[in-house]
Each structure stands twice: as structure tokens, then as C-alpha cells.
Amino acid sequence: MVIGAGFTGLLAARVLAGRFDRVTVLERDELPSGAAHRSGLPQARHPHGMLARGAEIVEALFPGVRAELAAQGAPVFDFGAGFATRLPHGWAPRCPVGIEVQSFGLAHLEAVLRARVRALPGVRLRDGFVVDGLHLSADRRRVVGVMGHRRADPGHMPVRIAADLVVDASGRRSRLPGWLTAAGLPSPRRSEVPSPLVYSSRLYEVTGDQVPDWSVSFEMTLPPSVRRGGAAVTVDGTHRLVSLVAPGHELPPPRDDEALRRFAASLRSPHFAEVMERGRPMSPVHRCVVGGNRWFRYDRLRPRPGRLLVLGDAFCAFNPVYGQGLTVAALQARLLARLLTTAHDPGPLAYRFQRRAARIVLVPWLTATAADAGWSVEPAGRPARMTRAVLDVVLRRLPGEPGLYARFARVQNMVASPGVLLRPLLVRPGRRSGRAFRAGPVGPPREG
Numbered sequence: 381m382v383i384g385a386g387f388t389g390l391l392a393a394r395v396l397a398g399r400f401d402r403v404t405v406l407e408r409d410e411l412p413s414g415a416a417h418r419s420g421l422p423q424a425r426h427p428h429g430m431l432a433r434g435a436e437i438v439e440a441l442f443p444g445v446r447a448e449l450a451a452q453g454a455p456v457f458d459f460g461a462g463f464a465t466r467l468p469h470g471w472a473p474r475c476p477v478g479i480e481v482q483s484f485g486l487a488h489l490e491a492v493l494r495a496r497v498r499a500l501p502g503v504r505l506r507d508g509f510v511v512d513g514l515h516l517s518a519d520r521r522r523v524v525g526v527m528g529h530r531r532a533d534p535g536h537m538p539v540r541i542a543a544d545l546v547v548d549a550s551g552r553r554s555r556l557p558g559w560l561t562a563a564g565l566p567s568p569r570r571s572e573v574p575s576p577l578v579y580s581s582r583l584y585e586v587t588g589d590q591v592p593d594w595s596v597s598f599e600m601t602l603p604p605s606v607r608r609g610g611a612a613v614t615v616d617g618t619h620r621l622v623s624l625v626a627p628g629h630e631l632p633p634p635r636d637d638e639a640l641r642r643f644a645a646s647l648r649s650p651h652f653a654e655v656m657e658r659g660r661p662m663s664p665v666h667r668c669v670v671g672g673n674r675w676f677r678y679d680r681l682r683p684r685p686g687r688l689l690v691l692g693d694a695f696c697a698f699n700p701v702y703g704q705g706l707t708v709a710a711l712q713a714r715l716l717a718r719l720l721t722t723a724h725d726p727g728p729l730a731y732r733f734q735r736r737a738a739r740i741v742l743v744p745w746l747t748a749t750a751a752d753a754g755w756s757v758e759p760a761g762r763p764a765r766m767t768r769a770v771l772d773v774v775l776r777r778l779p780g781e782p783g784l785y786a787r788f789a790r791v792q793n794m795v796a797s798p799g800v801l802l803r804p805l806l807v808r809p810g811r812r813s814g815r816a817f818r819a820g821p822v823g824p825p826r827e828g
């Protein structure tokens with residue numbers, strides 16, 4: 381049983397269908413047949429970029445998805461050539477790096493995946509059903525199902541559904557910690573690194589002859605010195621989703637068109653202002669409070685009931701400006717597929733899964749929280765300070781070093797480990813050998 385039919389829940393259902401005769405996905409929302417928006421997926425109003433590693437896993441689980449999205453107009457392009465990145469110290473080099481990526485709207489991706497999951501034998505998507513709690517064995521050592529109610533039922537009559545294995549994929553607002561407490565069990569410790577960032581996004585239709593030379597454009601924030609940024613994603617041939625990003629009190633109100641344009645013009649990348657100038661608005665301005673990084677340590681929770689797995693944002697949600705959430709969820713789905721091929725009993729599987737899922741989360745967590753530690757006046761922990769020191773050096777050097785950028789792009793897309801950056805960092809260009817970089821805080825960005 382899977383709680384939540386978002387991106388993670390759909391991938392989990394696909395993987396579980398390979399091993400179990402029956403898989404039920406319970407979703408609170410009424411699910412649309414196409415790419416329409418729904419209230420349980422507010423983030424789909426905002427630009428999403430899927431890293432190459434995540435796309436690779438999705439394609440392996442659902443062969444032909446890339447082509448299906450491409451047929452709807454979602455461009456496929458080389459990351460180095462089509463992804464324009466304004467870094468704190470200048471533009472990232474624009475040259476092919478041999479990594480193919482695709483841009484699309486999240487609602488489109490989910491619609492395609494949902495149709496594929498619906499067609500799987502033995503899988504049932506049960507929408508309009510709200511899960512309210514866990515159903516545990518008498519000794520409370522394992523989960524044997526869930527409790528919930530139909531949204532359409534005015535009396536909210538409780539319904540109990542039995543299951544051999546329960547996967548929580550109910551996202552950032554998962555209520556699982558409360559369900560565990562209500563059942564008299566401990567709930568997980570929470571690691572949190574907040575971010576004050578807010579997204580303000582709008583869909584535009586851009587027609588005409590002047591086709592921009594980017595499919596995705598991104599201006600990076602790097603606190604404390606770079607507090608404002610933006611993202612623009614090509615959803616299809618003519619539609620671009622543009623987002624302005626800053627701490628909430630620095631963003632103009634959604635209805636103040638003029639102030640939003642001025643804000644866009646104040647950014648270092650001209651791309652966002654250009655789309656807003658030339659494009660026809662196709663949606664209202666949607667705001668989203670990002671909420672920072674939050675990791676529920678289910679991997680360390682003792683005792684915890686068996687036959688319960690937690691995936692995706694319900695396990696660990698990142699500040700989305702780093703674009704890691706979908707790929708980390710895809711990596712977890714792949715891990716689950718691997719463990720299912722050898723596991724005979726779903727009980728111990730849950731413990732092994734959560735421990736190994738924590739290893740998947742670790743590097744993305746360190747990267748995101750090291751950068752976001754800049755929002756806080758409190759000193760960061762040692763691992764975050766070290767990661768930030770390396771990040772600052774890499775970011776300063778990237779604009780002038782295409783070779784380093786090609787490696788960085790592989791790390792950023794999670795197709796290579798951060799270790800591939802160490803050698804070029806230790807050997808400065810023009811030197812045969814060199815001393816390690818000097819770590820220090822990033823200064824105010826230079827223009828250029």
C-alpha cells in the first residue's frame with residue numbers, strides 16, 4: 381500500500397508492482413485525467429528541473445516517458461548548452477558537457493506517470509481517500525494496514541485497509557510522525573535547516589521569432605550575500621514558467637505587476653525580465669513558501685514498527701532551489717527495487733531500506749544545508765562548514781573554467797560523485813601541482 385500518488389508514490393507503486401500481486405495507492409485528492417493542477421500538488425505551479433540521474437531512473441522504470449513528454453513539446457537538450465546558469469561570480473560556461481536533460485512541467489510529468497501506473501496489472505489508484513492513521517499488530521511491532529476515510533463521505537466514516545507493506549509517500553506535509561505518537565510509539569527526531577525563500581511564479585506564453593538560446597535559466601541564491609534569484613523553465617514550445625525567488629519580505633506582492641517586473645529587472649540574469657516583458661501571462665502569480673530542509677530520521681528511529689517504509693519528501697525534503705527532490709526520490713525507488721529482488725520478508729526489508737535510503741540523502745543534504753547555513757546567524761556544524769568552504773571555491777572558479785564546469789555539471793546532475801572535483805581543485809590551472817585551495821567565506825559577488 382502506498383500513501384500518496386505524487387511523483388514518489390507513483391515510482392514506488394511501479395517498483396512494488398514488480399513484486400506484489402496487488403498494489404493500492406491511496407490519494408487524498410481527486411486525480412485529474414490529464415495535467416490539470418490539484419491542491420495536493422501546489423509545487424507544480426512552480427518550475428521543476430529534473431537532474432540527469434533522476435531522469436535516467438524514471439526512463440528505466442517507465443521506458444519511453446522521455447519520448448512521450450518530448451511529443452508534448454518538452455525539449456531535450458545538453459545540460460551545458462541549454463541550461464543557462466548565473467552563478468554568484470558570473471555565468472557558468474555555456475558549452476556541451478555530454479549530459480542530456482529534459483525540461484517539463486511537474487503536472488505533465490505526473491500525468492504521464494499516472495497513466496502508466498494505472499495501466500499496470502494489479503495496481504489500483506484509489507483517489508479521494510484520506511489516510512488518517514496506521515493500523516498496527518497487537519504487539520505494535522509491525523504495521524498491518526492503514527485507517528482513513530473517503531473525502532466524499534460527509535460523516536468521514538473510518539475505513540480500515542489491510543496491507544503487507546505500507547509506504548509513506550505523502551510528501552513534505554506527511555502526518556506519519558503524529559500517527560506513530562498516536563499509536564504510543566516514538567516519533568523520529570527531526571533535523572532542520574530553514575530557509576526564508578519564497579517562490580513567486582507565473583506561466584507565460586512566448587511566441588514570435590526570437591527564440592532564446594536557453595531551455596532552462598537559473599540564477600542561484602547563495603546566502604548571506606546573494607539573497608535573490610530566479611528560475612525559468614520551458615514547459616513546451618511556447619510556454620515558459622518563470623519564478624522569482626527571495627526571502628518573503630523582499631518579494632513584491634503577487635498582484636503588483638509593476639513591482640514584480642522591477643524585481644526581475646534587478647536580477648543579474650536578464651532572462652526572467654525578458655520573458656515577463658515579451659510573454660503573455662497564462663496564469664495568476666502563485667507564491668510558495670519553500671520551508672527549507674527537513675529530514676525525519678526514520679533511519680535512526682528505535683523501536684519502529686516493521687513493514688513501514690518512508691520515501692521522498694516524507695523522509696527528507698530539501699530546499700527546492702537546489703533541484704534535488706525528484707532525483708533523490710527516484711534513487712530511493714531504485715533502492716527499493718533492488719532490495720525487493722532479494723528480500724523474502726517485507727519486515728526486515730523496511731529497516732534495511734531506511735538505513736540505505738539515509739545514505740542516498742546524505743550528500744544532497746550536506747550540499748543544500750551547507751549553502752543554506754548562510755541564512756542563519758548561528759555557526760554551522762563542521763561538516764556543513766567544510767562543504768561550504770569547498771562550494772565557495774568551486775563557485776568562484778566555475779565561470780572561467782569550462783573543464784571544471786563539465787565535472788561540476790556531472791556532480792550537480794548526480795551522475796558523478798563530488799570526489800571528481802577534488803583533483804582539479806587541488807591543481808590550479810597553469811600549475812603542474814598546487815597547494816590545496818584556501819577556504820574562506822564567499823565575498824560579495826563581482827559583476828560580469
Ligand SMILES: Cc1cc2nc3c(=O)[nH]c(=O)nc-3n(C[C@H](O)[C@H](O)[C@H](O)COP(=O)(O)OP(=O)(O)OC[C@H]3O[C@@H](n4cnc5c(N)ncnc54)[C@H](O)[C@@H]3O)c2cc1C
Binds near residue numbers: 387408704
Ligand atoms: C516551489 C518548489 C520547487 C521545486 N523545484 C524542484 C526542482 O526543480 N527539482 C526537484 O527535483 N524538486 C523540486 N521540488 C521538490 C519536489 O517537488 C518534491 O521533491 C517532489 O514533488 C516530492 O514528491 P513526493 O511524491 O514525495 O511528495 P508530494 O509531491 O508532496 O506528493 C504527496 C502526495 O500525497 C498526498 N497525500 C498527502 N497526505 C495524504 C494523506 N493523509 N492521505 C492520502 N494522500 C495524501 C498528496 O495529496 C500528494 O499527492 C520543488 C518543490 C517546491 C515546493
